[in-house]
Amino acid sequence: xxxxxxxxxxxxxxxGLIAMVMSVGIGxxxxxxxxxxxxxLGEGSNLHRTLxxxxxxxxxxxxxxxxxxxxxxxxxxxxxxxNPLADPYVLGLSGGAAVGALLAMLAGLGGAxxxxxxxxxxMLATLMVFGLAHGTGSWTPSRLLLTGVVVxxxxxxxxxxxxxxxxxxxLPGMLYWLMGDVSYARAPWPGLGVLVLVCALVxxxxxxLNVLARGPMxxxxxxxxxxxxxxxxxxxxxxxxxxxxxxxxxxxxxxxxVPHMLRLVLGNDQRLILPACALAGGTLLVLADTLARVxxxxxxxxxxxxxxxxxxxxxxxxxxxxx
Amino acid sequence: xxKLKGVSILLGWMLLASPAVASYVCATDDLGxxxxxxxxxxxxxxxxxxxxxxxxxxxAGDQVVAVVAYSDYPPAAKEVTSVGSHTRMDMExxxxxxxxLVIGWITxxxxxxxxxxxxxxxxxxxxxxxxxxxxSNTIERISTLAGTxxxxxxxxxxxxxxxxxxxxxxAKADPVPVFYQVWDEPLMTVNSQHLIGDMIELCGGDNVxxxxxxxxxxxxxxxxxxxxxxxxxxxGMGEENRHWLARWQAxxxxxxxxxxxxxxxxxxxxxxxxxxxxxxxxxxxxxxxVARGRRP
Amino acid sequence: xxxxxxxxxxxxxxxxxxxxxxxxxxxxxxxxxxxxxxVWGVLGPNGAGKTTLLHTLAGLxxxxxxxxFLNDVPTAKLKRRALSQQLxxxxxxxxxxxxxxxxxxxxxxxxxxLAPWQMEGADDLAMAERSLEALDVLHLKNRLVSTLSGxxxxxxxxxTLMTQSPHTWLLDEPTNHLDLHHQVAVMKLLTDRAAAGNxxxxxxxxxxxxxxxxxxxxxxxxxxxxxxxxxxxxLVPNALERLYNQQLATVEVDGAPFFVPKRD
Numbered sequence: 001x002x003x004x005x006x007x008x009x010x011x012x013x014x015x016g017l018i019a020m021v022m023s024v025g026i027g028x029x030x031x032x033x034x035x036x037x038x039x040x041l042g043e044g045s046n047l048h049r050t051l052x053x054x055x056x057x058x059x060x061x062x063x064x065x066x067x068x069x070x071x072x073x074x075x076x077x078x079x080x081x082x083n084p085l086a087d088p089y090v091l092g093l094s095g096g097a098a099v100g101a102l103l104a105m106l107a108g109l110g111g112a113x114x115x116x117x118x119x120x121x122x123m124l125a126t127l128m129v130f131g132l133a134h135g136t137g138s139w140t141p142s143r144l145l146l147t148g149v150v151v152x153x154x155x156x157x158x159x160x161x162x163x164x165x166x167x168x169x170x171l172p173g174m175l176y177w178l179m180g181d182v183s184y185a186r187a188p189w190p191g192l193g194v195l196v197l198v199c200a201l202v203x204x205x206x207x208x209l210n211v212l213a214r215g216p217m218x219x220x221x222x223x224x225x226x227x228x229x230x231x232x233x234x235x236x237x238x239x240x241x242x243x244x245x246x247x248x249x250x251x252x253x254x255x256x257x258v259p260h261m262l263r264l265v266l267g268n269d270q271r272l273i274l275p276a277c278a279l280a281g282g283t284l285l286v287l288a289d290t291l292a293r294v295x296x297x298x299x300x301x302x303x304x305x306x307x308x309x310x311x312x313x314x315x316x317x318x319x320x321x322x323x
Numbered sequence: 324x325x326k327l328k329g330v331s332i333l334l335g336w337m338l339l340a341s342p343a344v345a346s347y348v349c350a351t352d353d354l355g356x357x358x359x360x361x362x363x364x365x366x367x368x369x370x371x372x373x374x375x376x377x378x379x380x381x382x383a384g385d386q387v388v389a390v391v392a393y394s395d396y397p398p399a400a401k402e403v404t405s406v407g408s409h410t411r412m413d414m415e416x417x418x419x420x421x422x423x424l425v426i427g428w429i430t431x432x433x434x435x436x437x438x439x440x441x442x443x444x445x446x447x448x449x450x451x452x453x454x455x456x457x458x459s460n461t462i463e464r465i466s467t468l469a470g471t472x473x474x475x476x477x478x479x480x481x482x483x484x485x486x487x488x489x490x491x492x493x494a495k496a497d498p499v500p501v502f503y504q505v506w507d508e509p510l511m512t513v514n515s516q517h518l519i520g521d522m523i524e525l526c527g528g529d530n531v532x533x534x535x536x537x538x539x540x541x542x543x544x545x546x547x548x549x550x551x552x553x554x555x556x557x558x559g560m561g562e563e564n565r566h567w568l569a570r571w572q573a574x575x576x577x578x579x580x581x582x583x584x585x586x587x588x589x590x591x592x593x594x595x596x597x598x599x600x601x602x603x604x605x606x607x608x609x610x611x612x613v614a615r616g617r618r619p
Numbered sequence: 620x621x622x623x624x625x626x627x628x629x630x631x632x633x634x635x636x637x638x639x640x641x642x643x644x645x646x647x648x649x650x651x652x653x654x655x656x657x658v659w660g661v662l663g664p665n666g667a668g669k670t671t672l673l674h675t676l677a678g679l680x681x682x683x684x685x686x687x688f689l690n691d692v693p694t695a696k697l698k699r700r701a702l703s704q705q706l707x708x709x710x711x712x713x714x715x716x717x718x719x720x721x722x723x724x725x726x727x728x729x730x731x732x733l734a735p736w737q738m739e740g741a742d743d744l745a746m747a748e749r750s751l752e753a754l755d756v757l758h759l760k761n762r763l764v765s766t767l768s769g770x771x772x773x774x775x776x777x778x779t780l781m782t783q784s785p786h787t788w789l790l791d792e793p794t795n796h797l798d799l800h801h802q803v804a805v806m807k808l809l810t811d812r813a814a815a816g817n818x819x820x821x822x823x824x825x826x827x828x829x830x831x832x833x834x835x836x837x838x839x840x841x842x843x844x845x846x847x848x849x850x851x852x853x854l855v856p857n858a859l860e861r862l863y864n865q866q867l868a869t870v871e872v873d874g875a876p877f878f879v880p881k882r883d
Contacts, residue, residue, distance in 0.1 A: 029419040050443060051415055082716060168511075168539055169430045172410035176433075183411075184435045204735040211727050215714030220679050222783065223703030223731040268717050271738075298406050298413035299392075 005272050008265075012279035016064065019286040023060040024052060026290055028297035062247055063182045063289040063303070064282035065191030067254055069244035071281025072199065074255030075262075075273055076237040079209050080230060081141045084263075087256035088241040091148030094250040095155025096125025097242060101249070102162045102174050114177075115246045122242035125155065130234065179302035180251030182289045194243045198236050199278055205229070206271030213268070251304045254281050257311040264318045284310065350464040353429060353451045360446060363470025364424035368417060371409045371428040374450065375400045376597035377458075378426060380482075381466035382474025389420045396591065396599070412436055424448060424468055452596035453518055455486045455525075462598070478598060485601040489525060489608060496527030499611045502552035502579070503530065505594070507567045509541045518596055526608035528554070548574055554614040555579040556607065558590035582617045586610040628655045629690055629705065629786045631676065631818065636685035638675050640668050646843025648685055653787060658813045659820040660829030660850075663839035664863055669822040670711055672839070673791050676820070677708040703731040707780045711791035711822075713772060721767070721775050722760040725751055728782030743782075750781035753808060755801065769796035777805060781812075788812065790821035794828060806832045826863075830854055830876050838862050854878075 025036050031048055038044035039052045073088035081090070088094070100121025104114040133147040163174060185191070202209075208229060212219045216226045244251070258281045262273055288306035295301060349359040368389035369375040375394040378387050384399060391409045394400045404420060407413040409431050417425075422445060427437045429451040441447050448468065452458045459479040466475020501523050505511040513519045515533035523530045531550035532540060547555075555577075557567045568585040575581055588610070592603030635648035646668065653659060661669050674680045676687065678694055687694040689705055707728075725747040726739055733739065751757040754774040764772060773796045780788060788809070794802045809819045810832055823829045829836060829850075836853035838846050840862060847853065854876055856867050866881040 027415045028413050029415045047419060047421065050418060054443060055414055055418070079717075084717070167537065173433055176411065183414075186439070207727075207730060207733065207735070210723075211730050214716040214719075214724075214727065217674075217679060217710060218714060218716075220699070221677055221703060221708040221710075222727065223698075223700040225699055263717075268719055268723070293413075293415075298416050300407060300411045300413060 008272065009275055009279065012276055012283065016279050016283040016286070019283045019290075020060050020064060023063070023286045023290045024056045026294060027051065027056055028294055058186050058188055059182055059289065060286055061188035062185030062191060063286045065188050065195055066182060066185065066244045066248045066251065067258075067281035067283070067285025068195045068278035069191060069240045069247075069281070070251065070255040070285075071258035071277035072195070072202070072274055073237045073240035073244065074281075075259035075270070075277045076202070076209075076233050076240070077255070078259055079213050079270065080233045080237065081145050082213060082215070083141070083145065084260060085256070086145070087252075088237065088244070089250065089252070089255070090145065090152065091129045091238075092125045092152035092155050093122050093238060093241045094245050095152045095159065096128070097122035097245040098178060098250060099155055099158050099162070100124075101177055102159065102166075105170055105173055105177070106162065106166055119242050119246045122238065122245055125151065126234075126238040126242070176302055177249040180249045180304035180307075181302050182248045182251075182285070182292075183300065185247040188247075191243055191247050194239065195278060198240055199275060202233075202236060203271060203274055205232075206269065206274060209233070209270040209274075210268065213270070248303070251285070251307060253304070253307045253311045254285060257307075257315045258284060261311075261315050261318055264321075348468050348470065350448065350467050352448045352464075353457075353461075354449045356449070358424075358446050358448050358468065360424060360468060364422075364446075364468050366420065366422045366424070367469065368406070368420065368422035368425045369394065370406075370412060370426060370432050372396070373452075373595040373597055374426040374428060375403075376595060376599065377450070377452075377462055377465055378469070380475070380478045380598045381462045381469055382471035382478065383465060383469035386469055386471075389417055389422060396597075414439065418443070418445075426450060426465065453516075454521060455518075455600070456483070458596050458598065458600065459483045461596075482598045482601055486525070486604065489601075489604055493525060493527045493608055493611075496611070497615055498527055498529040499554055499614050500531050500550070500552045500578075501528035501611070502532070502547055502550065502555045504555065504557040504567060505539060507570075510544060510547070511539055511541050513539055518600070519593060522593065522600070522604045522607055525604060526611045528607075528611055544570075544574075547571075548577055551576075551578055553578045553582070554584040554586065554611060556586045556588055556610060558588055558594055579614075582614070584610075584614040584617060586613075627786075628816070629818065630654045630688075631706070631787050631820075632688045632691075633676070634686050634688065636675070636687065637683045638668055638671050639681060639683040640671055643668075644843065645683060647845055649845055651837070651847065653818050653820050655786070655816050655818050656813055657818055657820075657835050658810055658833045659818075659835045659837060660833035661820070661822040661837045661839060662824075662826060662829055662859075662862065664841055665824075667839040667841050668843075669839055670791055673708065673789050673820075673822055677706055677789050678702050679708070700731050703783070703785065705786050707783045707785035707788055709776050709780050709788075709790040709793055711795065713776065718763050718765060720761050721751065721756060721764055722747060724764050724775055725760075725778045725782050728779040728784075731783065731785075746784070747778075747782045750778040751775070753781060754778040755804065770798060770801060773797055774801065774805070777808075786816075787818040787820065790819070792822055792824060794823070794825065802828070826859065826878050830878065831873075 025033055029051060035044055035048050036052060039049050070088055077086040077088055077090065078084055097118040100117040101114050104117040129148045129151050133144040166174065208224055211222050211224055212229060220226050259273065259277050262276050262280055266272055266276060288310055289303045292301040292303040292306045347359050347361060348363050349357055351357045365386055366388045367378055367383055367386050369378045369387055370391055372394045375390045376396050378384060379397050387403055389406050390400055390403045391407060392405055406417040409428060410433060425440055425445055425447045427447050427449045429449045437447050450461050452461050459482050462475050462479040466472050503512055503519055503523060505513060512532045514535045515530055517538055520530050520533060531552050532542065555571055568587060571577060571580050571585055579585060588603060588606055592599050630652050632652040633649050635650060637645050637648050663669055671680065675682050694702060726743065729739055729743045748757060751760055754777055756771055756774045756778060759767065759771060764775060777793060793805055797805060813819045834850050836847060836850050838853060838858060856869055859878060860867050867878045868881050870877045
């Protein structure tokens with residue numbers, strides 16, 4: 001093996017753990033670390049138990065899952081489209097999910113229906129782009145990309161329309177969803193489950209992805225069934241993104257910046273990059289969400305703002321360093 | 324006779340003896356849910372500026388431990404801990420204050436956060452007052468839950484009576500076509516379903532945009548010119564938005580401009596479903612009277 | 620199969636193969652047999668279909684008609700992975716993928732030989748480095764491919780094929796971008812591989828390279844006509860002049876013919 005795998009992954013895992021511990025320990029109500037420990041040992045006051053076990057812990061786990069889902073989806077999209085500027089939303093997936101969610105909000109439905117609607121919208125968008133790009137029989141990454149960009153713009157127009165005609169009282173909720181908000185994700189297990197499952201599927205395919213990233217002809221010449229692999233990546237990336245968007249709305253930057261940052265530091269071996277993305281993306285989003293909760297408490301910021309503010313300068317710095 | 328008396332005494336003792344019945348307070352909220360508390364609420368969270376005012380009107384001001392941003396009336400409310408914006412509350416801070424009753428706003432608070440509170444066992448009383456009578460009985464219901472019935476019912480009755488008096492005074496008034504401006508950019512008004520629409524009607528006004536479908540429609544300046552109201556009343560987020568009226572002076576074809584029937588009403592008297600609407604309605608009616616007086 | 624063992628005798632053959640060039644009428648069916656030890660040169664003007672033929676032989680394009688066989692087993696019946704253990708291809712045009720070092724690029728040649736979970740081992744690394752050395756690019760092994768010159772990249776591509784160590788090597792104009800020294804070195808390498816038991820099949824646009832180094836020639840005419848056979852029989856001025864639509868003068872150098880285009 002040319003580059004070490006275990007060291008970077010261990011470092012990232014530890015960073016993730018630290019971030020999660022911090023996130024559970026920090027909130028707009030100050031809880032001393034000793035009290036946090038008490039809660040996990042089964043004791044602690046009712047208030048602390050409620051705050052930590054019912055508010056902070058699910059939210060932290062959800063943030064981790066969402067960040068991991070988005071980062072891995074971004075990495076897969078970048079391989080699929082052989083374009084380092086691809087992110088999970090470039091094919092219009094988040095647009096479809098947004099339209100689904102906003103429709104549910106307009107209809108006055110709540111909670112689970114909004115999530116289900118977002119998921120359905122995302123999968124519909126996926127099928128649509130794939131079907132349209134399929135066209136005369138074979139699709140290339142550039143055709144897929146172009147179709148996706150146009151369809152995403154279409155969804156954007158629908159979203160703008162919905163925002164324009166919806167009653168004023170629905171607007172804050174809609175805007176929060178569009179900016180990404182982890183506060184509604186109460187059940188982290190589906191997200192974590194999908195993340196682990198997809199990683200388990202995709203990491204053995206890592207070397208095939210490395211070869212695929214060289215170009216389809218070269219990949220075919222080395223024994224890769226290019227079309228089926230591309231289909232698989234597309235479906236998996238869509239599943240990851242749909243799950244993330246369903247849990248927390250459309251959080252930007254994570255899917256674009258995290259894979260990039262990791263590639264600058266760790267190279268291009270997908271066997272390392274994909275699990276690293278899961279860990280780093282989760283860590284980043286947990287940190288961002290902690291900040292979003294407390295930086296101007298009691299006002300709550302949407303986490304997408306923080307991911308941008310954190311991610312962009314870090315990425316620029318790394319880019320500068322790598323010259 | 325003796326048997327009956329005996330039975331009723333027995334029943335009376337049973338009623339007195341069962342603690343559950345004796346101190347439970349219950350009220351049905353605007354979602355149709357019955358909220359019952361073991362004892363009157365001592366720590367109330369009001370999740371909208373309107374709810375804050377209603378809680379004070381119900382006599383429960385001393386029991387309010389949490390409010391949201393912009394809860395500026397009565398002045399005492401400004402001293403209470405804020406838990407964020409009504410569109411996104413800080414749940415941790417709210418829970419830290421350990422409320423035993425939360426007054427939620429159905430169309431203003433995010434449903435998910437109210438549901439989260441309910442899931443955690445916090446009683447949530449959801450309100451959505453849409454008529455004068457609703458304001459009164461919301462005050463009454465809150466006072467029941469807060470154990471301040473005496474004050475609350477009295478205030479509710481005062482409001483009812485005040486509205487009834489105004490209603491009588493202006494029952495035969497000549498209709499005045501009115502445009503009520505909620506916001507400047509985009510230009511927004513209300514239809515007749517809105518509580519402000521009720522106010523307009525009570526004062527003998529005729530909301531020129533009353534039949535529109537949406538509760539708070541967005542319209543164009545042209546539509547206002549075409550509707551040619553005789554009086555324009557403007558509200559707004561702050562208390563000093565008189566400059567909105569200046570815009571209409573550019574259109575002398577509007578009757579309201581011609582006769583200088585451009586009036587400002589402090590929005591907090593009109594745009595919150597609270598007892599201060601009585602003051603607001605009064606001002607409203609007086610303005611329309613002025614407009615009637617300026618008829619040739 | 621590691622690159623050190625002598626590959627078993629193997630034949631890649633076609634039966635009535637008609638390659639598919641969109642918009643062009645069917646060419647003449649090909650019945651080729653590419654055997655171990657042979658060094659084939661494919662000659663023809665631009666647009667004759669040399670690259671298409673190569674890609675068809677590699678299984679990347681479907682022929683219009685006919686079939687391919689590997690030791691009498693139809694290639695259609697073989698899985699891609701198995702096929703790529705036997706056939707390898709160096710492309711004429713390089714596609715730019717994600718950044719990678721020279722060593723990483725050479726190493727992906729081992730892909731057909733590794734199971735999904737299997738990581739590259741010391742043996743694989745050694746093979747890659749040996750290949751890089753044979754192509755004189757080992758000193759560049761940690762450089763990013765995108766920073767190399769055209770010639771260096773060409774040699775890395777050939778080194779990747781060598782790391783893949785299939786039996787039959789298909790190469791599309793392998794001497795493009797190479798300076799004279801490396802041209803000779805690469806051709807010598809290919810000849811040595813053939814002597815060691817591989818089969819070499821390459822498209823060349825330089826007639827004289829083919830004349831110096833190949834023992835079998837395939838001529839592809841623009842009208843779809845083909846003819847092939849041992850080099851001495853194919854490299855006759857009439858056929859070549861017809862092929863290239865160009866008058867040629869012939870001289871002999873080092874015992875092999877050398878063709879020079881006439882000036883008028």
